[in-house]
Amino acid sequence: MNGPEIHLEFAPELRLFVPSERRQGRTPVITDGRSTLGHVIESIGVPLTEAGRIVVDGHPVGVSHIPGAGESVEVHAVERPQRVPGAPLRFLLDVHLGTLARRLRLLGVDAEYYSEDIGDPALAGCSARERRVMLSRDRGLLRRRELWAGAYVYSDQPDEQLRDVLSRFAPGLAPWTRCTACNGDLAPASKDSVRDRIEGGTERSHDVFAQCIACERVYWRGAHHHRLEAIVAEALREFSPVPRSADG
Known part of the structure; x- marks a missing residue:
């Protein structure tokens, strides 16, 4: 690049993507005068998936902005929680x-x-x-x-x-509703319906089963259930909204 010089500053969360010499404060970057700001940011190493609000000389701009000489650019991290519009979150x-x-x-x-x-x-x-x-x-x-x-x-x-x-x-979050093997939906299953898919010891010691409607894998509260319960409990405690009572 051999064009206008701009000054870039990245949010602390993004500095792991940036060469060490550009991690502290605003650093000068020579552009070619034609490339978009999004291209410049990516060329330094930051994926645009991780870039949130971009501010040029105090004003928000989009990634299609073509930087001019002397501009000061602040690249913020994506705000959390990040909303993904237009489709169910998958x-x-x-x-x-x-x-x-x-x-x-x-x-x-x-x-x-x-x-x-x-x-x-x-x-x-x-x-x-x-x-x-x-x-x-x-x-x-x-x-x-x-x-x-x-x-x-x-x-x-x-x-x-x-x-x-x-x-x-x-x-x-809807724990215990999806097959961990294939991502299909789980449905309750009777012992009789899954008897040919479980071993004798499992049949004798368990009465509650679920089965994937896609791959037909059978689930029950096995030896690893306590470990899985701990993962679920921690996720629900930290990330599942707490319902408000009727009296607020």
């Missing part, structure tokens, strides 16, 4: 986020996931076709123009990943 996760996908499903959140790497173009196409928010730690994937919507997952730890997504998007 997610798509890449191959590296399987645990997060299962935990979202455990909470009743619609979370599609491919256990094999189908490639960035296919994932972006699925996001656009099904209007799903793409969740990924891959910045290149989040820069694909065909994405319907996307979000960077900031942590590599499942507990923190779940908290990040729930705080950012505030999805409605």
